[in-house]
Amino acid sequence: MITQASPQTEESMDTGKPAPSRTASIGTRSRVSNKALDDRGFSETVGDITVDQPRMQTRDVNVYYGDKQAIKDVSLDIGRNEVVAMIGPSGCGKSTFIRCLNRMNDTIEGCRVTGTITLDKQDIYDPTLDVVQLRARVGMVFQKPNPFPKSIYDNVAYGPRIHGLVSSRMETDEIVQRSLERAGLWSEVKDRLTSSGTGLSGGQQQRLCIARAIAVSPDVILMDEPCSALDPIATARIEELIDELRENYTIAIVTHSMQQAARVSQRTAYFHLGDLVEVGETNQIFTNPRHRLTEDYITGRFG
Amino acid sequence: MQTPTLVVVLLALMALAFHLGRRRSFTVATRCGGIKALHSLPSHYGTLTAMWCAIPAAIVLFVWVAFEPTVIEHLVVGALPADYRALPAERLSLVINDVKNMVSGNVVSRDPDPAMRAAAAHYQNLERISAAALSVVVLAIAIGGVSIGWRMVSPRTRARNKVEIVVKYFLIISSTVAVFTTLGIVLSVLFESIRFFGRVPISEFLFGLNWSPQTAIRDDQVGSSGAFGAIPLFAGTLMISFIAMLVAAPIGLFSAIYLAEYATPRVRSIAKPLLEILAGIPTVVYGFFAALTVAPFVRDTGNAIGLEVSSESALAAGFVMGIMLIPFVSSLSDDVINAVPQSLRDGAYALGATRSEMIKQIVLPAALPGVIGGLLLAVSRAIGETMIVVMAAGLAANLTANPLDAVTTVTVQIVTLLVGDQEFDSAKTLAAFALGLLLFVVTLALNIVALHVVRKYREQYD
Numbered sequence A: 001m002i003t004q005a006s007p008q009t010e011e012s013m014d015t016g017k018p019a020p021s022r023t024a025s026i027g028t029r030s031r032v033s034n035k036a037l038d039d040r041g042f043s044e045t046v047g048d049i050t051v052d053q054p055r056m057q058t059r060d061v062n063v064y065y066g067d068k069q070a071i072k073d074v075s076l077d078i079g080r081n082e083v084v085a086m087i088g089p090s091g092c093g094k095s096t097f098i099r100c101l102n103r104m105n106d107t108i109e110g111c112r113v114t115g116t117i118t119l120d121k122q123d124i125y126d127p128t129l130d131v132v133q134l135r136a137r138v139g140m141v142f143q144k145p146n147p148f149p150k151s152i153y154d155n156v157a158y159g160p161r162i163h164g165l166v167s168s169r170m171e172t173d174e175i176v177q178r179s180l181e182r183a184g185l186w187s188e189v190k191d192r193l194t195s196s197g198t199g200l201s202g203g204q205q206q207r208l209c210i211a212r213a214i215a216v217s218p219d220v221i222l223m224d225e226p227c228s229a230l231d232p233i234a235t236a237r238i239e240e241l242i243d244e245l246r247e248n249y250t251i252a253i254v255t256h257s258m259q260q261a262a263r264v265s266q267r268t269a270y271f272h273l274g275d276l277v278e279v280g281e282t283n284q285i286f287t288n289p290r291h292r293l294t295e296d297y298i299t300g301r302f303g
Numbered sequence B: 001m002q003t004p005t006l007v008v009v010l011l012a013l014m015a016l017a018f019h020l021g022r023r024r025s026f027t028v029a030t031r032c033g034g035i036k037a038l039h040s041l042p043s044h045y046g047t048l049t050a051m052w053c054a055i056p057a058a059i060v061l062f063v064w065v066a067f068e069p070t071v072i073e074h075l076v077v078g079a080l081p082a083d084y085r086a087l088p089a090e091r092l093s094l095v096i097n098d099v100k101n102m103v104s105g106n107v108v109s110r111d112p113d114p115a116m117r118a119a120a121a122h123y124q125n126l127e128r129i130s131a132a133a134l135s136v137v138v139l140a141i142a143i144g145g146v147s148i149g150w151r152m153v154s155p156r157t158r159a160r161n162k163v164e165i166v167v168k169y170f171l172i173i174s175s176t177v178a179v180f181t182t183l184g185i186v187l188s189v190l191f192e193s194i195r196f197f198g199r200v201p202i203s204e205f206l207f208g209l210n211w212s213p214q215t216a217i218r219d220d221q222v223g224s225s226g227a228f229g230a231i232p233l234f235a236g237t238l239m240i241s242f243i244a245m246l247v248a249a250p251i252g253l254f255s256a257i258y259l260a261e262y263a264t265p266r267v268r269s270i271a272k273p274l275l276e277i278l279a280g281i282p283t284v285v286y287g288f289f290a291a292l293t294v295a296p297f298v299r300d301t302g303n304a305i306g307l308e309v310s311s312e313s314a315l316a317a318g319f320v321m322g323i324m325l326i327p328f329v330s331s332l333s334d335d336v337i338n339a340v341p342q343s344l345r346d347g348a349y350a351l352g353a354t355r356s357e358m359i360k361q362i363v364l365p366a367a368l369p370g371v372i373g374g375l376l377l378a379v380s381r382a383i384g385e386t387m388i389v390v391m392a393a394g395l396a397a398n399l400t401a402n403p404l405d406a407v408t409t410v411t412v413q414i415v416t417l418l419v420g421d422q423e424f425d426s427a428k429t430l431a432a433f434a435l436g437l438l439l440f441v442v443t444l445a446l447n448i449v450a451l452h453v454v455r456k457y458r459e460q461y462d
């Protein structure tokens, strides 16, 4: 296990525990946790945290905002071509966890991450790793649509351009069209590619952000409540899209809607106050939760 | 009672009225079942009583003080002997002046005769009566007001609404005063300018290439005709402003970017106040810094590399003015850069943009209109800036494009035209007003454009 600090808090690295070699810890364990039984009657994650073909793996991840711990010893695998939904009451750390997966927490002052997170067996918090390349492989769609105040075309072309994926106008045209088509937005905007992305409707903006994310062909797409600002029709459109995207991408999605989690995901993880309480097949979580906290939450007795 | 004393007494009465009204409302309230039974809060009733006490009395006081001298004068003139009253108007006013001077114990222009002595005594007498009457009337009105207010304290009086209305009108009056003062200034400048354009054709003023505002005192004097072409002044102003912006725009903008995007909170908490100190330095200090340090330095360096540099150069003045504008530009840019939503930055980071890519391609384009607005505001400040150029830019109205020459600016010329003893209707003096008007129009136009740009930008993220 490796103790890794975000760039702002480099000093804290020295104070970390002695770091055993990183390769040993991953892949060999499942459901093994040395968490002490705490006062909420919660001891360790219920259910199988591992998958056969993991794309990303997290082990004993702790996240601190200053002195406050937001994520406690979370271990979870995210498999290839699967959609993992993360649910849980507000403030339980879903966003914090998902933001660890592409190191977006680096931009937050005073945020510290410990534990191991790997992408295709490579530690993403390795100091020698280039965070720019990581984020090109792990894209993110945010809760509020945030198109750049540029044209629709430039919004989608932005990622490919900064990563040098395109060299000619024709290539760019092609990527823009392909991405917009996959995001289900092409037919609506193909005649107004030069108008501003901020002039679209909320649902269109969110699909534009998805198009922007897939334009750089990431391996993983992280979505933090992508539909919370959208109406049911736009939501349905995006859920459909997520289902299609699963063929090529690994997707982690945070959602407050249990119906949405049930509709789009294969596995579901339930978070509670920074703990990962239960993980399992989505069907099983919703029909037959094994942990009392999960059951309380999905039956509406909590949150 | 003297008027100031009266005002103090009135204020004291007002405080008392507030207290009485409030107390009264408590009494009334207990009689009809608690504070809830009242329409308004006790403090509203107190304020209402205080207003009844003070406002009518203050109005009477104001009107009285405004008209008192005229009325007294009229009465004194009426009591003068007939031969004085028959004097022509100017002579009569001289006499009255003397009377007033006698009253206040000043030097009098001639030996006072008995009639004037009597008039002075009469004047003093009237003043005394007026002051006494004023005190009585005002205090009576104030006390009457208190009793009206007192009686109005009842559960049904909508004291709060009345207080709110008075507050509204008070605010309206305040803003009207501000607006009319501005208007008055603009109009007076405008009228003087029109007088100026009666002497010097407006086309010569706007397009003339020559500025030498000497007018002759005698017609046969050499060089008697002044030249009032404002072009050299505006050219000088623009050149200095341009040099200033060359310094202030990049440095201010880059330091804003650093502070907003790169600096750690520690650095920011030190650097920002330091920049603000720079903004707090009086311009006169910049002025002598320019004249005593920078200008000689520029001249010596220029001479050392074989350039002809005058000791007062546009370069020195513009450079120092640029330094003065740095905090202005940087704090405005800092604001607009900070107003760019974090979500846009996150969006760029999530696509794998580096920090400088993110700033160049996302933050700056988004902030650009606001930054441009800030720069335009800085330009309009540079154009209106006076002290630095007075001390460092020189007086020679050269029409030149060489920043190493001495130039002069509109503001400098206004100062020199008005400093010292002047006749107030010579073309030379009036020219200052015309220059002021033109300067005002230019900066106003710039400000309007700038504010428009800034506002348009603001709406984008609301």
Ligand SMILES: Nc1ncnc2c1ncn2[C@@H]1O[C@H](COP(=O)(O)OP(=O)(O)OP(=O)(O)O)[C@@H](O)[C@H]1O
Pocket: A065, A068, A070, A088, A089, A090, A091, A092, A093, A094, A095, A096, A097, A108
């Ligand atoms: N930038 C921050 N600084 C300090 N504390 C933070 C920060 N961001 C989140 N937190 C804290 O971390 C905890 C987890 O927050 P997080 O945003 O991950 O919750 P969440 O599960 O996404 O909630 P929601 O469903 O409301 O979005 C919360 O207690 C929150 O107060």
Ligand SMILES: [Mg+2]
Pocket: A094, A095, A096, A224
């Ligand atoms: Mg969240």
